[in-house]
Amino acid sequence: xxxxxxxxxxxxxxxxxxxxxMQAVAGDPLPSVTHVAVVEGAEPAPPSEGVWSLRGVTSHxxxxxxxxxxxxxxxxxxxxxxxxxxxALIPIRKSASWWELTQDxxxxxxxxRSQHIAKGMGALPAVARRLHHAxxxxxxxxxLTWFEYAPADEAAFDDLVAALRSTEEWSYVEREIDIRLxx
Amino acid sequence: xxxxxxxxxxxxxxxxxxxxxMQAVAGDPLPSVTHVAVVEGAEPAPPSEGVWSLRGVTSHxxxxxxxxxxxxxxxxxxxxxxxxxxxALIPIRKSASWWELTQDxxxxxxxxRSQHIAKGMGALPAVARRLHHAxxxxxxxxxLTWFEYAPADEAAFDDLVAALRSTEEWSYVEREIDIRLxx
Numbered sequence: 396x397x398x399x400x401x402x403x404x405x406x407x408x409x410x411x412x413x414x415x416x417m418q419a420v421a422g423d424p425l426p427s428v429t430h431v432a433v434v435e436g437a438e439p440a441p442p443s444e445g446v447w448s449l450r451g452v453t454s455h456x457x458x459x460x461x462x463x464x465x466x467x468x469x470x471x472x473x474x475x476x477x478x479x480x481x482x483a484l485i486p487i488r489k490s491a492s493w494w495e496l497t498q499d500x501x502x503x504x505x506x507x508r509s510q511h512i513a514k515g516m517g518a519l520p521a522v523a524r525r526l527h528h529a530x531x532x533x534x535x536x537x538x539l540t541w542f543e544y545a546p547a548d549e550a551a552f553d554d555l556v557a558a559l560r561s562t563e564e565w566s567y568v569e570r571e572i573d574i575r576l577x578x
Numbered sequence: 579x580x581x582x583x584x585x586x587x588x589x590x591x592x593x594x595x596x597x598x599x600m601q602a603v604a605g606d607p608l609p610s611v612t613h614v615a616v617v618e619g620a621e622p623a624p625p626s627e628g629v630w631s632l633r634g635v636t637s638h639x640x641x642x643x644x645x646x647x648x649x650x651x652x653x654x655x656x657x658x659x660x661x662x663x664x665x666a667l668i669p670i671r672k673s674a675s676w677w678e679l680t681q682d683x684x685x686x687x688x689x690x691r692s693q694h695i696a697k698g699m700g701a702l703p704a705v706a707r708r709l710h711h712a713x714x715x716x717x718x719x720x721x722l723t724w725f726e727y728a729p730a731d732e733a734a735f736d737d738l739v740a741a742l743r744s745t746e747e748w749s750y751v752e753r754e755i756d757i758r759l760x761x
Contacts, residue, residue, distance in 0.1 A: 457681060460682040495638075497642055499643040531711055533584060
């Protein structure tokens, strides 16, 4: 766990990742763009301004317990694998009623009742993932999750996303955009 | 629980609160100032630039459980009581080894072994408190805690601060400034 890393996802007409499709799963859509640039830390922004820019920070884990982390660390892949030419950026915002819950209540919904970590484990080691926290930055979304996988693993990723959307945890998601990308 | 509120604590030669003393309890000090202005959300900054400016956001609770919150809410006072003419601003940064712990490990140190919430409860209803999270904003401190109390309650507040500093949790604090203020 290093210091929080600020990451900007800049949607526009330039960037390493080409947009295959954008879908507003819940709430307002984002304006359509053809490319997304991922800008980490002090890296310069892309020359074009972009149509939208979403900011988030990698940070310490909020729910994962020691035994869960050890199982995750043993199998989770890094970002940037050469074969992982598909990506998904999924910004979500949860409702005020989620944020009014206490830590024990949120944890119980997140894992004991929705199996968020356990479901995610089912997509490992195929799908690499990085979570970015955005709520405390005053952004329109609470979380920006970035996934990378090989084309052959897209069905497994789709199954994971569908399984999560059917959980009690997801009943608190009031805005969600599913952006699929290729490079 | 409303949306996160961005708060800036601006140390300089102007502001509602006059500095009585500043003490570097651990790590590097902050430059001495005579006043602190507390600027909430979109409020305009004070006309003078200030010598330093620390930013944090109020946010959801990270450790408090339902039963603890209910006991806190029943007795904790609001900021801005007319008789609370003393304040303390205590910025702290925790070590990398704290942030490498998992949620269950941090909670166990925070409450089961250090009784952070229980100790704080002992200073209620005398001491009002507001916690601001700063780590994910890229600030030099992880937390900025603001306290308000009447002059007669200063000894109780000093006892609370001393009790917290003797805990296992505080062994992870690598920088702490204690700024006492009056208005």
